Amino acid sequence: xxxxxxxxxxxxxxxxxxxxxxxxxxxxxxxxxxxxxxxxxxxxxxxxxxxxxxxxxxxxxxxxxxxxxxxxxxxxxxxxxxxxxxxxxxxxxxxxxxxxxxxxxxxxxxxxxxxxxxxxxxxxxxxxxxxxxxxxxxx
Numbered sequence: 001x002x003x004x005x006x007x008x009x010x011x012x013x014x015x016x017x018x019x020x021x022x023x024x025x026x027x028x029x030x031x032x033x034x035x036x037x038x039x040x041x042x043x044x045x046x047x048x049x050x051x052x053x054x055x056x057x058x059x060x061x062x063x064x065x066x067x068x069x070x071x072x073x074x075x076x077x078x079x080x081x082x083x084x085x086x087x088x089x090x091x092x093x094x095x096x097x098x099x100x101x102x103x104x105x106x107x108x109x110x111x112x113x114x115x116x117x118x119x120x121x122x123x124x125x126x127x128x129x130x131x132x133x134x135x136x137x138x139x
Contacts, residue, residue: 041068043086044103044112045078056101056114057082060121071105085110 041062049055057078062068068086076084087105094100098115 040064040089041066041087042089042101042103043069043084044101044110044114045076045082045084046110046112047079047082049113054083054085054110054112056112056118058119058121059101059114068105073105073108073110085112 041064043058043060043062044054044056045058045060046054046056068088071086073083073085073087076082085103085105087103087110089101090104090109091102092099093102095113098113098118101112101114103110103112
């Protein structure tokens with residue numbers, strides 16, 4: 001009976017560990033080549049740059065018909081001191097060190113410098129068929 005109980009416990013632990021691994025977040029990297037127009041919903045991961053200006057590490061462009069998820073500006077976990085701003089692009093200006101986006105959310109706005117070559121994930125929607133434990137497909 002004790003062996004049987006031990007076997008059940010071990011089986012449950014293995015199933016739980018497998019389920020936890022399947023739910024781990026996946027990050028995909030790319031490069032921004034352009035920002036098209038105003039009004040697009042974006043998520044910009046930033047860090048303080050020269051003079052305290054927010055400098056983009058990543059910019060995620062949300063699908064046009066999608067509401068901006070979790071609008072606002074808050075700490076993020078990409079690196080120490082990084083922030084995430086989820087908002088609509090309300091202005092784009094050419095800056096000496098890239099483009100400057102004004103991101104507006106609720107009752108506030110952030111100006112963010114986006115250097116050339118800043119990471120942006122692919123816009124092509126992914127499905128769970130492209131993901132397996134420990135691997136990623138760009139398919």
